[in-house]
Amino acid sequence: MNQAQIKQQAETAKTMFAMENISKVYRTELIETHALRDFTLQVNEGEFVAITGPSGSGKTTFLNIAGLLETYSSGHYFLDGVNTRDLNDKQLSHLRNTKIGFVFQGFNLIPDLNAYDNIEVPLRYRNMNRSERKDRVQQALARVGLESRAKHFPAQLSGGQQQRIAVARAIAGSPAFILADEPTGNLDSLMARQVMELLENINDQGTTIIMVTHDQDLARRTQRHVQIIDGQVTEMFKHF
Amino acid sequence: MFWYQYQLALRSIRKTPILSCVMIFILATGVAVTTICYTHYHHLKKNPLAHKDEHLFLLQTDSWDEKTQYERTPNHLPPLHSYRDSVALLASDIPLRKTAITKWGGSMHNPEIQQKAIFVRGNIVTRDFFAMFEREFIYGGAWNAIADQQFQNVIILNEDVNQKLFSGDNSIGKSVMYENIQYQVVGVTKKVQHSNPTYDIAQFRWPQPDAQFYIPFSVIKAAEFGAWTRYECPQDLRDYGSHWYQPRLINSCIWIGLWYEFAGEEQKHQFENFVRNYIQDQKKAGNYPRPIRFALSSIGDYMQLNQQGYDEDKTTIYIGFFTLLVCTLNFVALLLAKFMRALPESGVRRALGANRRVIFAQHLIESTTLGSIAAVLGMLMTFAGLLYLQLVWKSAPAPSSGLPVQDNTVLMEPDFYLMTVCVLTAIAASICAGLYPAWRACKVPAANYLKIQ
Ligand SMILES: Nc1ncnc2c1ncn2[C@@H]1O[C@H](COP(=O)(O)OP(=O)(O)O)[C@@H](O)[C@H]1O
Ligand SMILES: [Mg+2]
Numbered sequence: 001m002n003q004a005q006i007k008q009q010a011e012t013a014k015t016m017f018a019m020e021n022i023s024k025v026y027r028t029e030l031i032e033t034h035a036l037r038d039f040t041l042q043v044n045e046g047e048f049v050a051i052t053g054p055s056g057s058g059k060t061t062f063l064n065i066a067g068l069l070e071t072y073s074s075g076h077y078f079l080d081g082v083n084t085r086d087l088n089d090k091q092l093s094h095l096r097n098t099k100i101g102f103v104f105q106g107f108n109l110i111p112d113l114n115a116y117d118n119i120e121v122p123l124r125y126r127n128m129n130r131s132e133r134k135d136r137v138q139q140a141l142a143r144v145g146l147e148s149r150a151k152h153f154p155a156q157l158s159g160g161q162q163q164r165i166a167v168a169r170a171i172a173g174s175p176a177f178i179l180a181d182e183p184t185g186n187l188d189s190l191m192a193r194q195v196m197e198l199l200e201n202i203n204d205q206g207t208t209i210i211m212v213t214h215d216q217d218l219a220r221r222t223q224r225h226v227q228i229i230d231g232q233v234t235e236m237f238k239h240f
Numbered sequence: 241m242f243w244y245q246y247q248l249a250l251r252s253i254r255k256t257p258i259l260s261c262v263m264i265f266i267l268a269t270g271v272a273v274t275t276i277c278y279t280h281y282h283h284l285k286k287n288p289l290a291h292k293d294e295h296l297f298l299l300q301t302d303s304w305d306e307k308t309q310y311e312r313t314p315n316h317l318p319p320l321h322s323y324r325d326s327v328a329l330l331a332s333d334i335p336l337r338k339t340a341i342t343k344w345g346g347s348m349h350n351p352e353i354q355q356k357a358i359f360v361r362g363n364i365v366t367r368d369f370f371a372m373f374e375r376e377f378i379y380g381g382a383w384n385a386i387a388d389q390q391f392q393n394v395i396i397l398n399e400d401v402n403q404k405l406f407s408g409d410n411s412i413g414k415s416v417m418y419e420n421i422q423y424q425v426v427g428v429t430k431k432v433q434h435s436n437p438t439y440d441i442a443q444f445r446w447p448q449p450d451a452q453f454y455i456p457f458s459v460i461k462a463a464e465f466g467a468w469t470r471y472e473c474p475q476d477l478r479d480y481g482s483h484w485y486q487p488r489l490i491n492s493c494i495w496i497g498l499w500y501e502f503a504g505e506e507q508k509h510q511f512e513n514f515v516r517n518y519i520q521d522q523k524k525a526g527n528y529p530r531p532i533r534f535a536l537s538s539i540g541d542y543m544q545l546n547q548q549g550y551d552e553d554k555t556t557i558y559i560g561f562f563t564l565l566v567c568t569l570n571f572v573a574l575l576l577a578k579f580m581r582a583l584p585e586s587g588v589r590r591a592l593g594a595n596r597r598v599i600f601a602q603h604l605i606e607s608t609t610l611g612s613i614a615a616v617l618g619m620l621m622t623f624a625g626l627l628y629l630q631l632v633w634k635s636a637p638a639p640s641s642g643l644p645v646q647d648n649t650v651l652m653e654p655d656f657y658l659m660t661v662c663v664l665t666a667i668a669a670s671i672c673a674g675l676y677p678a679w680r681a682c683k684v685p686a687a688n689y690l691k692i693q
Contacts, residue, residue, distance in 0.1 A: 060691065069591060069687040090595045097593020104690050108588045112251060122592040124244050169592070181690075 013044035015078070016176050016208045017066070022075035024061050024231075035061040036231040039075070043177065043210060048203040050219035051212045053228035059212045060181065062228065066210065067179050068096045080176040097125050101170025101207075103199075105182035107162045109154040109169075115141070116150040119169045126173065140168035144198060160191030167198055177208035184218065196221065241598070242605070249606035256578065260610065263574050267614035267666060267673075270567025272621035275662040277560025279626060280651040281553050282658060283435035284445060287539050289374065292501075295336075296372060297508070297536035298442055299329065299498040301519060305474035306529035314545050317535055319442030320470060320494035323460065325527075328518060329498055330366070330457075334511045337368035337501035340457045341439050343469040346419040348453070350405040358404055360418075361468060362453035364460060370396075370429070372501050373439055378402075380412040380427035383456055391462035395423035396454040402428045421463060423455070435650040439499060441542045443470060445549050447650050460489070467495045478526070492527065500536070508536065568669045575610075576677040579603055586681050587689025596682040603678035604671065611670020615663040622662050626652045 024036040035058045043049050053059050064070040065077065068084060077084045080099050084092065101122075102108075109118045119140050123133045141147045144164040154162050163183060170178050180199065184192035196218060203209050211222065219225045225237040253260045289296060300317035303325060304310040310318045321329065326340050345361035367382040369375070379402075383394045395416060402411055402425075411425045437444040459465070464485040473493035480487035488495070502508040515534050522528045537545065579586075586599055594602075630649040 060687075064687040067591065067687075069690070090597065093590070093593055093595030093598075096591070102591050102690075106690070108584075108591075108690055110585050110588060112255060112585075121589065124241075125589075125593040125598065127241065 013046060015042055016045045016047075016080055017041070017043040017210065018076075018078040019066070020076045020078075022065060022077060023073045024058075024065060024070070025073045034231055036065070036072070039228075039231065039233060041226060041233060043208060045176075045208055046203070046206055047224060048200070048209045048222045049211070049224045049226060050222040051210065051226045051228060052214060052216065052219050055214075057228045058231040059228055061231075063179055063181050063212055067100055067102060068092045093125075097122055098173065099176040101173065101175035101178040103163070103166050103170050103178060103180040103183045105185040107154070107159070107166045107186070109162055109166060111154050114151050114153050115146065115157070115165045115168075118154070118165060119172050122169065122173045136172045136174075137168075140172040143171065143202070144168040158191070159187050160194050163187060163191070163195050164198060167195070167202070171202060171207060175207070177210060178202070180209060180211040182213055183211060184213070184215065192218075245598075245602045245605045246609065248602055249609045252578075252582065252606055253609060259574065259578065263571055263610055264614045264617055266567050266574075267571045267611060267669060268617035268621055270564040270571075271614060271618035271662055271666040271669065272625055273563040273567075274560040274665055275618070275622045275658055276625045276629070276652075277556040277563075278661065279654070279658055280648075281550070281557055282661075283651045283653065284550060284553060285543070286436055287543060288434050288436055289438055289539055292372075292374075293538040293540040295503070296499065296501050297538055298439075298542060299500060299515070300442065300535045300537070301325065301329075301515065301528070302530045302533040303474065303492060303494065303528055304530060305476065307475065309530070313442055314548065315535055315537075317533065318472070318494050319497065320472075321496050321498055322492050322494055323489045323496060324492070325518075325522075326496040326498060329515065332511060332514050334502075334507060334514055335500040336503045336507065337372050339366040339369040339372055339499050341365050341369070341497040341499065342460075342467050342495055343451070344455070344465050345468045346465070348401070348405070348416055348418045351415055351417050351422070355405075357417075358401070360401055360452040361449070362455060363451040364457055365454055366457050368501070369454070369499075370427075372499060375432070376430040378428045378430050379410045380425070383426050387456045388458055391456060391458040393421065393423045394426045394456060396427040396429060397425055398429045398450055398452050399431045400450075401452045418453070418455075419463075419465065429454075433647055433650045435653070436539070438539060439497060441539050441546075442497070445546065445553075447648060449647055469495055471495045512536065564665070564669060568673050571610075571670070572673045572676065575607055575673060576680065579677045579681040583681065583684050584689045586684045587686040590684060590686035591690055599684070600678045600682035603681045604674045607670050607674025607678065608667060611667045611673075614670065615666035618666050619659055619662050622658065623654050626654045 019039055019041045022036055022039040023034065026033040026035055039062065051059055051062065065072050079095060082095065084095065087095070110121065116137055119137045120133055123136060138147070141150055144167055146161060146164055146168070149157060149161060157165065183199065184195050187195060199209055199211070200221070213219055223238065226233055227235045300315065300319060301321065302310070302317050303322065304318055309316045313319055330338055330340055342364045343361060344364055345359065347357040348360045349355055349357035366388045367385060370382045378399055383392065386392070387394055395418065397411065402408060405411070405416060406414065411428060414425050415422050416425060431450050433447070433450060435447045437446065437448045440448050471493060473491070476492045480491040500511065502511065516532060519528045519532050519534065543550070589599060629652045633649050
């Protein structure tokens with residue numbers, strides 16, 4: 001995409017993700033930890049945002065809240081236009097199932113399921129019929145270039161292949177955005193590059209991606225780079 | 241969705257085959273022990289003549305002595321009557337059917353063949369007995385009405401005795417010698433083994449051996465036989481003579497049961513008046529010194545009356561339930577360990593959009609699937625256990641008298657109802673056992689399981 005296109009897109013684009021003054025406080029008997037304070041971030045459809053920050057700065061907390069796996073203490077979080085405050089578990093799970101694709105540092109594939117069945121899991125929780133599930137799984141496999149590994153179990157795949165299957169699982173349900181937590185953290189540099197290229201490729205085809213990483217080089221490759229320190233957004237860079 | 245959850249359950253069960261087998265075995269054991277412990281109670285509480293409860297009644301009258309009440313029945317009415325009262329109370333024409341019952345035993349043989357005499361135990365009854373208690377005949381039928389009034393040497397054998405004396409052939413018209421008197425066979429009854437003592441309900445809760453022969457009630461006066469039944473006497477200072485047998489035909493000692501069948505309420509009501517008048521009348525002769533009290537109870541009524549007696553048999557049921565509880569708790573512990581080990585997968589499923597209810601259901605389905613398999617195994621174990629107990633009872637040495645022993649194996653008969661109880665218990669136990677582990681699994685803090693180890 002060239003600069004003009006992106007500018008145009010930014011003006012007309014739909015907001016996929018909006019956090020306004022989100023705070024998260026962890027209370028234990030001894031201390032209160034303000035993992036996020038007045039955290040505000042907006043991401044438009046089609047963007048690729050990298051989030052970096054030192055250890056303990058709140059990146060994982062941000063991802064968990066963004067992924068609706070944890071609640072927040074105050075503020076507002078709109079996901080594809082839906083206010084996520086006061087939703088019950090069923091509604092949150094449904095949003096998570098239909099709007100969010102996860103890619104984790106540890107892959108988190110289910111070891112007893114083959115690649116095909118792993119990719120199918122989120123679709124299973126959607127009451128989708130068999131043939132549509134099949135189409136989507138096969139498309140996703142094709143997009144990550146692993147059609148031939150459909151029957152392989154995670155243990156039979158390399159780390160990079162596992163992560164690509166995880167990416168396929170994340171995109172199979174056509175989510176509003178993908179949340180990636182250090183997606184290349186467990187991979188050697190060659191495999192890391194492959195996965196990163198895959199994510200970029202997916203982004204090019206229109207899927208919004210929010211990626212947490214501590215790798216500055218990777219961050220620089222994205223369109224936008226947000227730095228968190230001490231639970232707050234401190235700097236934003238635009239890379240064009 | 242259910243199908244998917246069920247597949248997940250099967251996969252999880254197959255994944256740890258040994259653990260799954262142990263869990264199934266534990267639950268099946270608990271369920272089988274419970275069902276086996278419950279079996280005898282289930283059979284004792286069965287009333288094979290429940291459909292006659294509106295019509296068929298045991299008569300009890302308070303013929304006991306002035307000073308003490310009768311203590312050995314729950315309603316404090318003697319279960320039996322004296323011969324004197326029995327004859328008078330049988331004389332009424334109001335009931336549709338009526339019978340006396342007392343028990344005799346002795347030696348019997350077929351005079352036509354050289355054979356050692358067999359020792360038999362039978363009932364002294366009227367011809368109505370067979371219709372009242374639904375005894376079926378293989379050959380012949382009940383004796384005629386005259387035999388009830390005027391003694392005739394007629395006898396009805398049961399199928400076992402007919403087998404022993406006549407090799408199972410039709411013996412109608414043939415003779416048998418019973419205690420040195422010749423009788424002509426008029427009928428052969430089909431053997432029944434009720435777990436419920438029916439006409440002995442006021443004396444026993446446990447099954448009684450099938451009578452091996454039947455002789456008309458009129459024999460009591462004609463021949464002097466000792467009664468083989470409970471023989472109890474109220475305090476009665478009158479002198480009835482010192483003959484070994486004759487006094488029992490006129491004294492107040494009780495040894496004869498009385499049963500009546502009525503066509504309807506009206507008839508029963510009339511008969512109650514008859515009994516009341518009879519007791520009133522007897523008071524003039526110095527009998528029935530206590531306040532007028534009598535009861536007509538159906539078999540069902542009597543069982544209800546004797547609930548406390550049946551409750552004594554519940555002890556084993558408590559043992560069964562305790563075993564089930566222990567087994568279920570073991571099952572819970574193993575299930576919990578299994579589910580906790582699978583938490584990372586549950587965490588991933590939560591992240592991928594499964595809500596808590598779905599995760600809860602998935603785990604409960606797994607527990608119930610184990611329960612269903614345990615139900616089948618438990619059923620087999622129950623069957624085996626009951627057959628084993630029957631075998632043990634059957635192989636107990638027979639008494640040297642040669643008389644039939646009280647056959648308790650009917651109390652260990654597996655039936656459809658018990659199998660249903662067994663299956664439902666297993667499934668219910670597995671659902672209960674699954675609740676807490678499934679709840680723990682669905683409460684998984686997904687985020688904790690997604691971090692890099
Ligand atoms: N469950 C928790 N309970 C208490 N404190 C927590 C919890 N999770 C994270 N924290 C604290 O919140 C802060 C932010 O943590 P985290 O979001 O994991 O940082 P990062 O991922 O950037 O390393 C840290 O100080 C951490 O100790
Ligand atoms: Mg982190």
